[in-house]
Amino acid sequence: MAQPIPPLAVAQVSTLQTADRSRVAAALSDVLPLTEERWFPRGNGYVPNPSERIEADSRAITTGRRNNFLRYVAGSAFTHCGDAWGFLGRAMDSLLRGDVAGAVHLVYYAELRAAISLLASEGVFVGNRAHFVVTSSTIQPFGVKDGTHRFAWQTLQAWTDSPRALAVFSQVVRPGGEAFGDWVSSLTSRAAQAKVDAVFKLMSLDLREFDQDHVRRNTASYNPSRLRPRDMTARATRDLVSEVWRCLEPGPSGAFPVLDEALLPELLRSIYTSVHRGVVTWEHWVAKLAPASQVGTALLSAVQAQEPRTISDTIVGAMYSSRTRETDPTVFLRPMLARTVLLLRIATGSAIQLLRESGHAASSLGDWVTSLAVARGLWPDGAPLVDPTDLWADVELALEEADLATANSLHELFRDLPTGVLTFGQGERVPVWSFA
Numbered sequence: 001m002a003q004p005i006p007p008l009a010v011a012q013v014s015t016l017q018t019a020d021r022s023r024v025a026a027a028l029s030d031v032l033p034l035t036e037e038r039w040f041p042r043g044n045g046y047v048p049n050p051s052e053r054i055e056a057d058s059r060a061i062t063t064g065r066r067n068n069f070l071r072y073v074a075g076s077a078f079t080h081c082g083d084a085w086g087f088l089g090r091a092m093d094s095l096l097r098g099d100v101a102g103a104v105h106l107v108y109y110a111e112l113r114a115a116i117s118l119l120a121s122e123g124v125f126v127g128n129r130a131h132f133v134v135t136s137s138t139i140q141p142f143g144v145k146d147g148t149h150r151f152a153w154q155t156l157q158a159w160t161d162s163p164r165a166l167a168v169f170s171q172v173v174r175p176g177g178e179a180f181g182d183w184v185s186s187l188t189s190r191a192a193q194a195k196v197d198a199v200f201k202l203m204s205l206d207l208r209e210f211d212q213d214h215v216r217r218n219t220a221s222y223n224p225s226r227l228r229p230r231d232m233t234a235r236a237t238r239d240l241v242s243e244v245w246r247c248l249e250p251g252p253s254g255a256f257p258v259l260d261e262a263l264l265p266e267l268l269r270s271i272y273t274s275v276h277r278g279v280v281t282w283e284h285w286v287a288k289l290a291p292a293s294q295v296g297t298a299l300l301s302a303v304q305a306q307e308p309r310t311i312s313d314t315i316v317g318a319m320y321s322s323r324t325r326e327t328d329p330t331v332f333l334r335p336m337l338a339r340t341v342l343l344l345r346i347a348t349g350s351a352i353q354l355l356r357e358s359g360h361a362a363s364s365l366g367d368w369v370t371s372l373a374v375a376r377g378l379w380p381d382g383a384p385l386v387d388p389t390d391l392w393a394d395v396e397l398a399l400e401e402a403d404l405a406t407a408n409s410l411h412e413l414f415r416d417l418p419t420g421v422l423t424f425g426q427g428e429r430v431p432v433w434s435f436a
Helices: 010-016 021-031 050-056 063-096 100-121 148-160 163-172 190-197 207-222 234-246 257-275 282-289 298-305 317-321 329-357 362-375 388-404 410-416 429-435
Strands: 132-134 139-141
Touching: 010 148, 021 063, 021 100, 021 329, 050 063, 063 100, 063 132, 063 139, 063 234, 063 329, 063 362, 063 410, 063 429, 100 148, 100 207, 100 329, 148 163, 148 207, 163 329, 207 329, 234 329, 234 388, 234 410, 257 282, 257 298, 257 317, 257 329, 282 298, 317 329, 329 362, 329 429, 362 429, 388 410, 388 429
Parallel strands: none
Antiparallel strands: 132 139
16 A cells, blocks of 8 residues: 655755745746747747756756746646646546546546646746756755655645745635635734634645545556446536536636635634634624625625534535545545645636736737637637637536436436537636636
């Protein structure tokens, strides 16, 4: 039996703390605006396989290649993120076709690539046994030879323990259009701040969970799946796929309003129950906490109306109830999907924030976004949508079909989802409307 992945060593944590996100933003500024669908002209030796180039250079980033390496890291934050959303879509397609093992395989890789994208935006390159951090003055090796999976999860764990994680999360998650940081800015007690600082741990985003997801991927990828079938019912499949897509509804400027508003009460509940329960009522505490712009809003009323002692039955709530050693994919897939969606949401928001920090608008990515949309069949070549968020209309239609589907069997579900069978598998819709 494989040994659990240990935390990142103290020396490597110190190295991680030297990461300089601003230098990645500066490198992105050098790359943008894109003038064609490719991110880099010919001659960047780190494209398409940076690990191979690093291996050829004796596991080092040579002085003459540093600018190209920095540009690769900056661009990879977006391209890893786009690929991860694609994997998630293919996982939904696998579920609809009754292939639960295939879905587990693809969800895991969506999760992994989301982590690598997020770390890249923070100045960390995750390679194949050669990993680097972008500091304010140099590019420093981590000094470990761990493989991609182990190092990615160790480093993500260490990052979530750092102030940088809360800073990114507080900026990119925006319930009601207000940064999460503004929702909790008035909290002053040490206990409350400790809970805010532990926001990721509240949702099972920790090394133990990701390590177990890796084990689950190994089981799904390397063992025959039908010796002991564990299938989801057609109804459970329909409900899970619909649940994931409903929380991905787009908002302006790459926002995820449905997902962010579902996250808000869960995060506040965790703080309230550990610090304020019994001292002040939930309704009064939430009203006092909310930014001024939220007074009288439906969101604030909905949060106040929720019972603070119970975990939501939404997919967001599934992150709190994960059973780490659960081996039945029909049980563990939902919390695994919840973790993946949250990581992707943070990675996407971090990439969008990096774009703003570079001084460029979303239009500077236009050629690449269009090429992705055309390559995945989202619109015809030469006829892009004026507003890519119009891609949500297809998803809405697919969700309406799912609501009306009988779902007594997968055969019937296919019949009742003429739009959904295609649309639910197109995860690239999310980066296209987010990065446009």
